Amino acid sequence: xxxxxxxxxxxxxxxxxxxxxxxxxxxxxxxxxxxxxxxxxxxxxxxxxxxxxxxxxxxxxxxxxxxxxxxxxxxxxxxxxxxxxxxxxxxxxxxxxxxxxxxxxxxxxxxxxxxx
Amino acid sequence: xxxxxxxxxxxxxxxxxxxxxxxxxxxxxxxxxxxxxxxxxxxxxxxxxxxxxxxxxxxxxxxxxxxxxxxxxxxxxxxxxxxxxxxxxxxxxxxxxxxxxxxxxxxxxxxxxx
Numbered sequence: 001x002x003x004x005x006x007x008x009x010x011x012x013x014x015x016x017x018x019x020x021x022x023x024x025x026x027x028x029x030x031x032x033x034x035x036x037x038x039x040x041x042x043x044x045x046x047x048x049x050x051x052x053x054x055x056x057x058x059x060x061x062x063x064x065x066x067x068x069x070x071x072x073x074x075x076x077x078x079x080x081x082x083x084x085x086x087x088x089x090x091x092x093x094x095x096x097x098x099x100x101x102x103x104x105x106x107x108x109x110x111x112x113x114x115x116x
Numbered sequence: 117x118x119x120x121x122x123x124x125x126x127x128x129x130x131x132x133x134x135x136x137x138x139x140x141x142x143x144x145x146x147x148x149x150x151x152x153x154x155x156x157x158x159x160x161x162x163x164x165x166x167x168x169x170x171x172x173x174x175x176x177x178x179x180x181x182x183x184x185x186x187x188x189x190x191x192x193x194x195x196x197x198x199x200x201x202x203x204x205x206x207x208x209x210x211x212x213x214x215x216x217x218x219x220x221x222x223x224x225x226x227x228x229x230x
Contacts, residue, residue: 009156032217043120043206043221044159051216090158094217101147101210101217102172106158 002027004093006107013081014115021076021110023065023091033074034092035065038109044090050074051096061085086114119143120222122207128228135194137225139207141187146211148190149174149219150182152203159206165190197229 007022025031032051036044048059055067065076074091088111094104119142129135139148149164151174161174163182171182179201181193194201207222 034218036219041224043208043223044219045221046218049216049218101149101208101219102161102164102166102174104161104217104219106160108156108158 002031002093002095002103002105004091004105004107006089006091006110008110009108010111010113012113012115015083016080018079019077019081019085019112021089021091021112023074023076023107025072025074025091025093027072027093027095030096031093032096033065033067034094034104035059035063035074035076036090036092036106038088038090040087047076047089081112081114083114083116085112087112120207120209120220122205122222122225124225125223126226128230129197130230131198132196135197135227135229137192137205137207137227139190139192139222141190141207141209143209143220144187145209145220146187147209148184149208149210150180150190150192151206151208152176153206153224154203162192162205194227197227199229201227202229203227 005024034049035047037047038044048057050067058064063078088109091107121140150162151159160176165171165184183191205225208219
């Protein structure tokens, strides 16, 4: 069985400071990994994903995540955050061979709050 | 943005009444899902569909039923709502080409059961 652990439920940081949101997973098969972002009163939207290939993946708004197979982690980082990054972030894992997303497992979420 | 519409967006109802939430997509994606979101639990899958009239249970399916009579519509029904079903419900779709398991979400339906 798969599981996802987001180690921090809330992360407060100052604007322009770096941030890391931690995600660890467990799985007996190869996986696809995702980070989704949820802005207030909205649905989730994909931030970035790891399917295969380069272990470092980037988003268009400056976030990056690195797949670390030995540590079973997929931490999300940004070198300098902005007020607009205030949101809840969800890590998710799914078996790489599955054609549907029915087996995707979400972490419990990390609420990122940015202080001016 | 993926064309996913949920209705109603907000609903307050009383314990024991039936409730139906609707999800409508314009993307012609094969898979549709209903999730509920509760603080501290992330998203949990209620039911999903892999085609017209083809549905299956997720991890929290008790007290819920679904129907999919057309590719574009996926209905979630609470036959007799309970206070434990107060939650925010999200519809999602997947199955584009290539299919990487990425989910596209609707805006959510906030249900309060008094």
